[in-house]
Structures are given as C-alpha cells and as structure tokens.
Amino acid sequence: MRFLGIDAIFHDPAATWCPRAQAATSGRMPGAVLCDTAPRRRMRTVPRASARKPAVRAARRRGPLDRGRVLVARLDGAGDVLLAGPAVRAVRTLARELVFLAGPDGRQAAELLPGVDRVIEWRAPWIDHTPPPVTKGQAADLVGRLAGVDEAVILTSFHQSALPLALLLRLAGVRRITAISNDYPGSLLDVRHVVDESVDVPEAERMLAVARAAGFELPAGDDGKLAVQRPLPDIAENLGHLLGAGAHAGKGTYIVVHPGASAPARTWPAERHRRTVRELVQDGHRVVVTGNERDLTAYVADDVAVDLGGVTTFAELATVIDGAGVLVAGNTGPAHLAAAVGTPVVSLFAPVVPAARWAPYGVPTVLLGDQEAPCRASRARTCPVPGHPCLSHVTSEQVVKAVRELTQ
Numbered sequence: 001m002r003f004l005g006i007d008a009i010f011h012d013p014a015a016t017w018c019p020r021a022q023a024a025t026s027g028r029m030p031g032a033v034l035c036d037t038a039p040r041r042r043m044r045t046v047p048r049a050s051a052r053k054p055a056v057r058a059a060r061r062r063g064p065l066d067r068g069r070v071l072v073a074r075l076d077g078a079g080d081v082l083l084a085g086p087a088v089r090a091v092r093t094l095a096r097e098l099v100f101l102a103g104p105d106g107r108q109a110a111e112l113l114p115g116v117d118r119v120i121e122w123r124a125p126w127i128d129h130t131p132p133p134v135t136k137g138q139a140a141d142l143v144g145r146l147a148g149v150d151e152a153v154i155l156t157s158f159h160q161s162a163l164p165l166a167l168l169l170r171l172a173g174v175r176r177i178t179a180i181s182n183d184y185p186g187s188l189l190d191v192r193h194v195v196d197e198s199v200d201v202p203e204a205e206r207m208l209a210v211a212r213a214a215g216f217e218l219p220a221g222d223d224g225k226l227a228v229q230r231p232l233p234d235i236a237e238n239l240g241h242l243l244g245a246g247a248h249a250g251k252g253t254y255i256v257v258h259p260g261a262s263a264p265a266r267t268w269p270a271e272r273h274r275r276t277v278r279e280l281v282q283d284g285h286r287v288v289v290t291g292n293e294r295d296l297t298a299y300v301a302d303d304v305a306v307d308l309g310g311v312t313t314f315a316e317l318a319t320v321i322d323g324a325g326v327l328v329a330g331n332t333g334p335a336h337l338a339a340a341v342g343t344p345v346v347s348l349f350a351p352v353v354p355a356a357r358w359a360p361y362g363v364p365t366v367l368l369g370d371q372e373a374p375c376r377a378s379r380a381r382t383c384p385v386p387g388h389p390c391l392s393h394v395t396s397e398q399v400v401k402a403v404r405e406l407t408q
Contacts, residue, residue, distance in 0.1 A: 002129060009389065010294050010334065025221040038361065042257060043336065047232065047391065048180065049358075050082055058341075061356070063130075064230050065094055066094065066095075066096050066099045067094045067095050067150065067151055068095070068096050068097075068150030068151060069095070069096060069097045069099060069148055069149050069150050069151075070091050070094075070096075070097070070098055070099070070149070070150065070151045070152070070153065071098075071099045071101055071120075071146065071149045071151070071152040071153070071174070071181055072084065072088050072091055072098060072099070072100050072101070072116075072152075072153050072155065072211075073100075073101040073102075073152065073153070073154045074100075074101075074102065074110075074155040074156075074167055074207075074238060075101065075102065075103040075106070075108060075124040075127045075128075075165070075263060076103055076105065076106060076109065076127050076157065076160075077103075077105045077106055077333055078105055078106050078109035078156065078314065078333035078336070078337070079109075079332060079333035079334075079335065079336035079337075079358075080106060080203070081100075081102055081106035081109040081110050081113070081332070081352055082109050082112075082113070082226055082228075082337060082339075082340050083203045083204045083207065083336055083361065084113070084155050084204075085113050085114070085204070085224065085226050085227055085228075085340065086204050086205075086207070086218060086224045086225070086226070086401045087155060087200070087204075087207040087208045087210060087211040087216075088100065088113050088114070088115045088116060088206045088211075089114060089115045089218060089219065089222060089227075089408065090208060090212065090216040090217055090218045090219075090377065091115070091117075091196070091211050091214070091216045091217060092114075092115030092360065093166075093218070093219050095151075095217055096217075096320070097106070097117045097118070097344070098114065098115055098116055098117050098118075099116075099117065099118045099119075099120060099149060100116045100118070100119045100120070100121055101119075101120050101146075101165075101247075102120070102122075103123055103124060103127065103128060104121060104123055104128075105262070107119055107121045108215035108313065108314035108315065109314060109333065109337075109346055110338075111226075111315070111316070112228040112315060112318060113228070113229065113269055113385065114145060114227050114228070114229050117213060118189050119208060122141075122142050122145070124164070124165065126160075126161065126164050126345075126384055127160060129381070139168060139171075140198040141209060142168055142172075143168055143171050143172045143405075145175070146168070146169065146170075146172035146173075147172060148173065149169070149172065149173075149174050150174070150175060150176070150179045151174065151175065151176040151177070151178075151214075152166075152169050152174050152176070152178070152217075153177075153178045153179070153210060153211055153214050154166060154169075154177065154178070154179035154180075154210075155179075155207045155210060156179065156180060156205075157296050158197045158357075159201070159379060160338060161181070161183065162179035162189070162248040163179075163188055165186060166185065166188040166189055167188055170187075170188060174188045175190075176191070176214075177188065177189050177190050177191070178191035178192075178193065178210060178211075178213055178214035178232055179192070179193065179210065180192075180193045180194070180195055180201065180206075180210055181193075181194070182194055182195075182197070185312070191213055191214055193210050193213040195209070200354045200356035200357050201356075201357065202356065202357060202359075202361055203357050203358055203361075204224070204226065204361045204362075204384045205224075206286075206357070208224065209350065215365055216254070223362075224362075225339070225350045225361070225362035226336065226340035226361055226362060226387070227340055228318055228337075228341060232315060232318050232319040232341075233247075233313070233315050233316050233318075234319075235312075235316050235319045235320065236320060238316075239311070239312070239316070239320070240310065242288075242306050242308065243288065243306060243320070251322070251323055251324070251343075252323075252324070252325030252407065253286065253323065253325070254285065254286040254287060254288050254306075254323070254324055255280055255285045255286070255287050255324060255325055255326050255327075255328065255403060255407075256287075256288050256289075256290055256320060256321055256324040256326070256327045256328070256329075256334075256338075257273060257277055257280075257288070257289050257290075257300065257305070257327075257328045257329075258289075258290045258291055258327060258328065258329040258330075258334045258335075259273040259289065259291060259296055259297065259300045259329075260287065260292060260293050260296055260297075260332070261329075261330045261331070261332040262332060262333070263352075263381040263383055264381065264382050265350055265352050265354065265375065265382055265383040265384075266331050266332060266350045267330055267350075267363035267391075267405070268330060268348045268391050268394065269388075269391075269392065270296060270299055270300060272394070272395075272396055272399075274299060274300045274302050275302055275396040276328065276396040276399045277289065277302060277304060277305045277395070278304055278402045279351065279396050280303065280400055280403060281304045281305065281342075283400055283403075283404070285403070286305075286306075286323075287301075287304070287305035287306070287308065288305060288306045288308055288320060288324070289301040289305050289306065289307050289308065290308045290309065290312065290317060290320060290321075290334065291309050291310075292310055293309065293310075293311040294308070294310040294397075296309070297309025298312070300311075308320065314337075316338065317334065317366075318337055318340070321337055321338050321341055321343050322341040322342075324338075324343050325343075325344070325403075325406070325407045326343065326346060326403050326406045326407060327343050327344070327346070328345075328346045328348070328399060328403065329345065329346075329347065329348065330348045330350065330351065330391075331348075331349045331358055332349060332353075333357070335347055335360045336360060336361070338343040338360060338363065339360040339361050339362055342363060343363065344363055344364040344365065344368075344406040344407075345360040345363060345364075345365045346365075346366050346368065346399055346402040346403055346406065347359055347365050347366065347367050347368065347369075348368050348369055348391055348394060349362055349367050349368065349369045349371070350369060350375065350390050350391055350398075351369065351370070351371045351372070351373055351376040351390055352375050352376075352378050352381075353379060354369055354388075355371055364406055366406060368394045368398055368399065368402065369391050369394055370389065370390045370391075371390075371391050373385065373389050373390035374389070375390055376390075
C-alpha cells in the first residue's frame with residue numbers, strides 16, 4: 001500500500017486538491033506546483049500469459065532511459081516555436097523519437113529546431129488568429145495523425161489553454177500528458193504544472209520548466225539558449241550576388257532591417273524604417289531588408305539597400321540573419337531567429353506583451369519603445385491608443401545609435 005505524504009494533499013492553494021496524486025512544490029519557477037492527476041486503476045487480476053507479458057517485453061525493449069515517441073506541441077507563431085527550443089532539447093534526451101506539433105505559422109521554425117525528428121502541422125481553432133470552424137473531421141484528422149505517440153508535453157503561452165489539445169491527445173491514446181494548467185484538468189493531464197502568471201519569466205525558461213516537470217532535463221553542457229540546426233542553407237549561389245561580400249565573408253558584414261510584424265500593434269512606421277536604412281548606409285553600413293511584404297520591403301530599401309522581400313524561405317532567412325552584425329526588428333519571429341543564430345538585436349518592442357517574457361533571449365539586445373505606454377500588457381493586435389505612442393516616439397537616430405553600440 002502506498003501512503004501519501006501531507007504535501008500530496010495540502011499544497012499551493014492555486015492548485016487542485018489531488019487525492020490520488022503526488023504533488024511537490026517546484027523550485028524552478030515561483031509558485032510552481034507539480035500535480036500528478038492520473039487516476040489510479042483499480043486492482044485486478046491479469047493472466048500472466050496474456051496482458052502483462054507484452055507490456056514487460058516493451059519495457060525491456062525500451063529501457064529505463066527511453067520514453068518512447070514523445071510529442072512536443074506549440075501551436076502558434078514561428079517565434080514562439082523557436083523559444084521552445086531548449087524544452088525540445090531537454091525532451092530529446094530521453095525520447096526515442098521527438099515529434100513536434102506546430103501550427104501553419106510555426107512549421108518552418110519547428111523544422112529548424114535541433115532534436116526534432118518529425119513535424120506535424122495542424123491548425124488549432126482555439127489558438128489561430130483566423131480560426132477554422134471546429135468540426136468532427138478536423139478533430140478526427142489530428143487524432144489519427146497522433147497514433148503511436150506515447151507521451152506529450154504541451155507548451156502554451158500564459159493566455160492559452162492546454163486542455164483542448166489534451167482532450168484530443170487522450171482520444172489518440174496518449175498515455176502521459178504534461179502541461180501548465182491553472183484550471184482544474186481532471187483526468188486530461190498526468191503532470192499539471194501550475195505557475196504564478198503574475199511573475200514575468202522569459203518564455204524560453206517558462207517552457208523549459210514544463211519539460212522539467214515532465215522529467216526531462218537539458219543534456220550536460222547545454223547552455224539553454226535558443227538554437228537552430230546547422231549547417232544552415234547555403235545561399236551563396238542564389239543570393240550571393242545580392243549580398244556580395246556578406247555571402248562569403250565573416251559575420252557582421254551587413255545590418256539586417258526587418259520592418260514587418262504579424263500584428264500591426266508591433267510595427268514601427270514604414271517611413272521610420274526607410275529613414276533608418278538611409279542613415280545606416282550613411283553611417284558606413286551595408287543594409288539588407290527582409291520580410292514577406294514585398295511592397296513594404298521595397299519601400300524601406302529605397303534603392304540604397306539590398307531588398308530580399310519575399311525571396312527567402314525561413315531557413316534561408318536564418319542564414320541571412322546569421323551573417324548579419326545586427327538585426328533591427330520589432331517583437332516578431334525574426335527577432336527570436338536572430339537570438340537562435342547568435343545575432344544581436346535592436347528590438348523595437350511594443351509593450352502589448354511583456355518584454356521580460358518576450359524580448360530576444362540570450363543575445364545582446366537594445367530595447368527601444370516605451371514599455372510603460374497605455375497599451376502595456378493589452379495583448380492587442382491593433383494598437384488601441386491613437387498615434388501608437390509606444391513606438392512612434394522612437395527615432396531613426398536612436399536606432400542608428402543602438403546599432404553602433406552593438407557593433408563596436
């Protein structure tokens with residue numbers, strides 16, 4: 001008979017009472033609680049020659065350090081997926097195969113993460129900004145594609161729920177599921193990680209804490225920073241004539257300016273970007289402008305910079321940023337891509353989300369923008385304040401000065 005300690009019944013008041021569980025306070029993050037909510041099976045007699053024997057054989061085949069096929073899920077943007085990199089590498093230490101479940105906007109980033117063996121793309125109706133309708137067919141499609149997954153680690157932002165995906169994972173037969181949930185998860189989660197969301201923790205560390213709650217640790221010598229699989233694509237043949245010496249010389253031969261962002265509230269005015277490019281050229285820098293919006297990049301490049309608008313894949317963009325001395329960008333995916341390749345960032349950061357959570361992680365960064373503006377923590381995709389004051393007060397001179405600081 002197993003006796004539960006007092007900590008298994010009385011623990012953090014934010015967590016659910018778990019009469020069948022073992023709970024322990026985690027030292028990884030403030031207010032974190034691990035709660036195993038898996039229901040205990042009733043005792044029953046199982047014929048030795050049938051049900052138990054295959055399970056024993058499977059356990060022997062895997063061994064104690066093989067957790068089987070493990071799914072890691074992060075269903076939103078490319079930057080969010082890149083920030084999940086340290087958690088992915090921790091899971092990979094014990095997973096026989098690591099499958100990453102990504103949304104359409106995050107798939108290419110997932111394919112760049114070290115440790116990922118296979119990527120499944122699926123558009124989640126509770127996360128996508130242009131959500132598809134919820135249908136039986138859509139749910140059945142994902143359940144079918146998850147066949148054979150032994151365990152799952154669901155990674156979510158502070159404003160997202162892991163429980164809809166946990167339900168689908170249960171229907172797919174996934175035996176062990178770990179996620180953050182401040183709401184009571186019932187039998188949907190086996191390891192419930194409860195955090196104090198009033199404390200701003202860097203998103204990469206927040207997700208790594210979930211992997212640790214599931215029993216996965218970074219391998220020895222891993223610094224926990226963002227990373228991409230190398231070698232990156234060789235772009236010399238296709239883009240070398242545009243980048244010139246930058247395609248063949250060492251890191252830092254040009255500055256990358258990325259004017260676009262997925263949300264209008266996070267964008268600096270196009271005219272300011274255009275002026276900054278001209279001033280960077282006057283300051284002696286070669287400048288490369290990147291992004292998917294070709295009209296925007298052409299306007300910003302203004303015949304004085306290299307315009308790569310719409311001509312690179314996400315992996316090729318990683319190569320371009322890897323060769324740069326500095327990236328100038330808003331709080332958007334390429335800023336996290338710069339962090340993953342070790343390039344310093346001038347971050348034009350709109351405070352609609354906390355910089356303490358979402359600023360470029362682990363690289364030298366100059367943060368520009370009024371972090372106390374009225375839009376602070378609003379999570380708005382379109383600026384709710386007339387005049388967009390959080391970023392409109394940032395000048396091109398400030399950006400050029402920040403580039404100087406990071407390149408000297």
